Amino acid sequence: MNICADLHLHTIASQHAYSTVTEYAKQASQNGLSVIGITDHGPAMNDGPHEYFFMNLRILPEHLEGVRLLKGIELNILDDEGTIDLKSTILSTLDYAIASYHPGISPAYYSQKQYTNGYLKVMDKPLVKILGHIDNPAIPVDYESVLLKAKEKNVLIEINNSSYGYIRPGSYEVGKKMLLLAKEIGNKIILSSDAHFHEQVGVLDMSIQLAKEVNYPEDLIVNSNINLFKECFNV
Ligand SMILES: [Zn+2]
């Protein structure tokens, strides 16, 4: 599989991450990626940057170290109504957003119905292009309804490489079941590193293994082909 883009990266603006935008771009260039996307945590995360950080991303160049640089955010879904933690006026200046539940930021006691409703509603927000790590077993979801709406709204399902290490235990098995269903529905997916250090950019070994294990069609993996990617992200 020829990965061309990694759209889930955290810089030092999220204080539990350890690399700069430039370090990511240099590493991505060395790793042969064409596109990267910076997606620091929304302001509701305990160590997320202030909203000014997102407002000012527009000053960054379109290309850095020969790599196309997209400006994004990993929004926190704050409740079961899909409320997010960035004003629409600022969000609209970005290229795209990932929307994720993070236990501790979002309520940890919701039912499957409530989390599902949150995902369904957040897909109605402009620029929400990716649902982040939705195979986390800590967040129970009715996958059929979420995947059907994602297909309808052209929202991508993320296959998050970091989840399959020690970060979100049990995600690999849930992800496998989810992907089998997504394959039937015909969802577009994106493989991403969720890197918190530049050496992780484009490192997608576990995500690739999972996609291969279920024989996921490459023409539905948007960052496995630059033309498919450009069509999807309009870049
Ligand atoms: Zn996340």
Ligand SMILES: [Zn+2]
């Ligand atoms: Zn993340």
